[in-house]
Amino acid sequence: MIEKIPVGISSCLLGNEVRYDGRHKHSRYCTEILARYFELRPICPELEAGLGVPRPPIHLRDDGDELRLVEVSAGTDHTAAMDRVIDRAMASLGDLRGFVLKAKSPSCGLERIPVHDLHRQIVRHNGRGMFAEALVRYYPRMPVAEETHLEDDQLRADFIGQVLAYHKWRQTLTGEE
Ligand code: SF4
Numbered sequence: 001m002i003e004k005i006p007v008g009i010s011s012c013l014l015g016n017e018v019r020y021d022g023r024h025k026h027s028r029y030c031t032e033i034l035a036r037y038f039e040l041r042p043i044c045p046e047l048e049a050g051l052g053v054p055r056p057p058i059h060l061r062d063d064g065d066e067l068r069l070v071e072v073s074a075g076t077d078h079t080a081a082m083d084r085v086i087d088r089a090m091a092s093l094g095d096l097r098g099f100v101l102k103a104k105s106p107s108c109g110l111e112r113i114p115v116h117d118l119h120r121q122i123v124r125h126n127g128r129g130m131f132a133e134a135l136v137r138y139y140p141r142m143p144v145a146e147e148t149h150l151e152d153d154q155l156r157a158d159f160i161g162q163v164l165a166y167h168k169w170r171q172t173l174t175g176e177e
Pocket residue numbers: 010011012013018019020043044045046047102105107108
């Protein structure tokens with residue numbers, strides 16, 4: 001049997017009930033189309049950070065020096081816990097050949113994530129989720145896409161092509177077959 005190429009994915013997109021409200025965000029494009037080509041390996045950074053299910057909603061806050069990941073209502077700061085997840089996870093993702101990220105998440109979202117001030121007001125809309133930011137810094141050549149992009153036939157075909165090309169490039173580097 002031909003081994004499928006491993007691609008990481010935000011766990012909630014596979015239908016796993018790991019979101020803050022105890023629900024999932026199943027993406028049929030992922031489970032019905034991408035899964036034909038790739039072995040989808042789920043991770044939920046917020047669950048890994050010990051935030052539990054259900055959990056209070058969190059958002060990104062700009063405290064002047066850096067972005068923090070805090071609970072919207074209570075302001076409890078989970079940045080250190082997410083940093084530990086990132087430190088642990090990044091080194092172990094080296095065999096992945098792409099990653100599908102959940103849009104609009106302060107942890108997994110790739111673009112247009114709102115950033116707030118201390119008073120919970122949005123100060124900009126161009127943030128990136130903490131886990132997604134670490135992923136693109138640690139693996140700058142790895143193809144990444146939000147699931148909403150993959151609903152477009154052309155963008156999905158592009159992503160699949162990029163994953164295959166990245167896989168081939170990594171094989172060339174390591175001499176794998
Ligand atoms: S968006 Fe990311 S952190 Fe949020 S539930 Fe999905 S996998 Fe977990």
